[in-house]
Amino acid sequence: MSRQTDEALLRAVAAGDRDALAVLYARHGQAVFAHLVLVIEDRTLSEEILQDTMLAAWRGAAGFRGDSTVRSWLISIARRQARDRLRRHRFTIVDDESLSETPATDAGPEQLVLNRAEATAVATAIDGLGPVHREVLSLVFGAGLTLAETAVLLQVPLGTVKSRLSAARTALARIMAERGYAR
Amino acid sequence: MTSHLSFDELIDASRTHAGCQQCEEESIAWEAVRAGVRQQAGAIPPPPGTLDSVLAAIDQPQARTRRRYLTPLSMAAAAAVLLAAGGYGAVAAHGHGAKPATYEGPAGTAALTATGCTGLDLAGGTLTRVRGSDLLIKTTNGTQVTVATTSATVIYRETVGTLADITDGKRVLVTGSLSDAAIKAASVGLLPSTVTQPATPAGLGIGLASGTVADMHDGGFTVVEAGGTRVAVTTTEEVTVINTTRISLTQLTTGRVTSAVGTAEANGTLAADTIEQDAVPASTWEKLRPHLPGLPAGGLPAGLPTPAKPSLSLNDLGCSPAAITTSYLLADHL
Numbered sequence: 001m002s003r004q005t006d007e008a009l010l011r012a013v014a015a016g017d018r019d020a021l022a023v024l025y026a027r028h029g030q031a032v033f034a035h036l037v038l039v040i041e042d043r044t045l046s047e048e049i050l051q052d053t054m055l056a057a058w059r060g061a062a063g064f065r066g067d068s069t070v071r072s073w074l075i076s077i078a079r080r081q082a083r084d085r086l087r088r089h090r091f092t093i094v095d096d097e098s099l100s101e102t103p104a105t106d107a108g109p110e111q112l113v114l115n116r117a118e119a120t121a122v123a124t125a126i127d128g129l130g131p132v133h134r135e136v137l138s139l140v141f142g143a144g145l146t147l148a149e150t151a152v153l154l155q156v157p158l159g160t161v162k163s164r165l166s167a168a169r170t171a172l173a174r175i176m177a178e179r180g181y182a183r
Numbered sequence: 184m185t186s187h188l189s190f191d192e193l194i195d196a197s198r199t200h201a202g203c204q205q206c207e208e209e210s211i212a213w214e215a216v217r218a219g220v221r222q223q224a225g226a227i228p229p230p231p232g233t234l235d236s237v238l239a240a241i242d243q244p245q246a247r248t249r250r251r252y253l254t255p256l257s258m259a260a261a262a263a264v265l266l267a268a269g270g271y272g273a274v275a276a277h278g279h280g281a282k283p284a285t286y287e288g289p290a291g292t293a294a295l296t297a298t299g300c301t302g303l304d305l306a307g308g309t310l311t312r313v314r315g316s317d318l319l320i321k322t323t324n325g326t327q328v329t330v331a332t333t334s335a336t337v338i339y340r341e342t343v344g345t346l347a348d349i350t351d352g353k354r355v356l357v358t359g360s361l362s363d364a365a366i367k368a369a370s371v372g373l374l375p376s377t378v379t380q381p382a383t384p385a386g387l388g389i390g391l392a393s394g395t396v397a398d399m400h401d402g403g404f405t406v407v408e409a410g411g412t413r414v415a416v417t418t419t420e421e422v423t424v425i426n427t428t429r430i431s432l433t434q435l436t437t438g439r440v441t442s443a444v445g446t447a448e449a450n451g452t453l454a455a456d457t458i459e460q461d462a463v464p465a466s467t468w469e470k471l472r473p474h475l476p477g478l479p480a481g482g483l484p485a486g487l488p489t490p491a492k493p494s495l496s497l498n499d500l501g502c503s504p505a506a507i508t509t510s511y512l513l514a515d516h517l
Contacts, residue, residue, distance in 0.1 A: 018238060018466075025234045033233075034224035044313045047230055048437055054237040114212040122219020123226075141220035169216055 006070035014061035021058055028071050029054070031143045032078050038138040039131055040082060049085060053078040072149045075139065079153070114173045121181050128175040133168035136161060232340070232436040232462045239465050240438055295328065295447050300502035303444050306330055306453045307511045310441040310460065313432065318458070320441055329452045330443040332432060339375060339459040339505065340434065341512060343467055344426030346418060348373060351399050357406055357416050359390040365403070365415035366390045370471055372425045375505050392416060423471055425463060427509070435460055442511035444504040459508035 004012070004020075006027065012020035032053060036046035056077050064073055114122070126134060139150045140161075151158045295304040308322035318330040332338075349355065349371060359368040367390070394408035403417040435441070439462055445455040 018241070021237070022234060025237070029229050029233065030227075031224070033229035034227040037227045038220075038224065043227075043230075043433060047233060048312070050229060050233055051236050051240070051438060054234070055240050058237070058241055114215045117215045117219070119215070119218035119222045122215055123223040126219060126223050137216065137220050138224065141217045142224040169212065172216060172219075173212075 007064075007066060010057075010061050010064050010070055013058060014064075021054065024057070024070065024074075025054055028074050031071060032074050034142055035075055035135075035138045036078055036082060038126070038142065039135045040086070041127075045085065049078055049081045052081045056081065068149060068152060069145070071143060072145055072153055075143055075145075076153050114169065114176070117176060117181065121176060122172065125172050125175045125179065125181070128179075129168060129171055132164060133171055136164040137168050137172075140165060230434055230436065232342075232434070232439070235462055235464050236436045236438040295451070295453060298444065298502075298507050300507065302446060303456075303502070303504060303507060304447040304453060305442060305444050305507060305511060307442040308440070310435060310437050310439055312437060313435055316432065318435070318441070318443065318455075320443060330445070330455045330458070331448075331452050332455050332458070336432075336445075336455045337457045337505065338430050338432060338435065339427050339457070339508065340430045340462045341425060341427050341459065342462045343464070344373065344424035346420070346422060346424060348424055348426050349396055349399060349404060349418075351396055351404075353396045355392075355394070355396055355406060357390075357392040357414075359416070361390050362417070365417050366392055366406075368403075368416050368418050368422045370423045370425060371416075371418070373427060375427045375509065423467060427459070430460075436462060440512065442508040444507045457504035457508050459505070459512055461512045 004023070006024065009020040009024050013024065029050065033046060033050045036049050037043055040046055040049075053074060057074060060077070064070070068076070126137065129137070136150065136154070139145045139153065140147065145153065147158060147161050151161045154161065156164075295306055298305050306320045306322065306328040308320045308328070310318060311321045311327070312319040316332045318332065320328045320330055322328055354374045356372040356374060357366055357368050358370045358372075359366045361367075369390075392406040392408065392414040394406040394412075394414070396404050397407050397413075398405040402419075403415065406414045406416055408414060435458070439460050441458065441460045443453055443455045443458045445453050445457070448454055
């Protein structure tokens, strides 16, 4: 079973195969959970949403149309679950107006910080980003989605994904510079 | 920037374009971002037991039905405890149709259950939420109880273990079938040191032993019971081992049966001393059901009353908070 494609596993899940769900969880649970924690910044809530997501996947597997990857599909479920939860708590994941999406046009001194950065320093600085930027970075680099998949998942034009990525990188470099990371 | 490649692939591709200084710098910067995101994401593994919780939720309709039956470990424990106590029908203080013990506590503590142990109350049910250091437990009557924890709160989880967890000196409760002079084990429950070892009555002729492990070897071990009786136990890879281990607050899983014991506060919150959670998959309990030890052929020995409805009192395993939380989880399977 572990060699089956995601799509085949999802069909098995739709037929009530619990082992198939376990294999899918093993493949994608980490990515979905990491994405949730990066965006929501609440491990407990993320755990609950991950559970809800896998349960929703179990119940909704038959509805998978195959027009995205299974990972992208799972993350989109997680995103909806998160929105529902956070709406009940009167929070929002996305606050577009508060975040600049203007991409950097040239590599200034801040940008050069990134060119010399260690992964640990970048990872630490991610906490200082806004949710929109954390989300797009998580989807593209954490979950490994293509830009097109990310655009579909976020329901924004492809150009917006690109501008968010660039803005996230600029913001990341600025945060690192402000925190004194410059060598 | 094409949309058909992942960004990872774009970075890798851009690095191969030799001679483009800007491409090279861009790829280095993006690679730093990628490495940072991956490091951040890699440090966030999902908590253990998440999948079990999902599967338990899938099983939920059957689980409600299942709880009307006895599971091997709980049946064995209940049988051992009740027989040792000299009778059946002791008060099950936690619910599932049993009437809670009378409790007169501070105002607002109606959702808590008296334990029969001085100063200790219990909140038992399904863990619905962990918020900061507080837990929310939904009791069997539908009431939400807030359980407050501190760094001193001890948290246990009941999980499926392996034969390697059984070592000399461990305290166990073994269920199985009698085969010659030995018990062929179906389940081995490893008991926390805080639980009073339940005694097993002699002469019942059922596959049940409670005591301390000795002479652990390939294929079995010996249980030394309280009176010094040595019971040989044989094991195979099919044996289900139920282990109880210490965990941290963040490792608790919502959706699982959870018990908390501590002191009731005036506002209805339980200040928890000990918390215990059942993280054994429902499918494991299902697998064990056919191995119920049952009662001996020919009925009970003369002098013992016929059980109308076996039940377990919360303090039958002792009055330590951990003994009570364990009792609750055992009784939950009744």
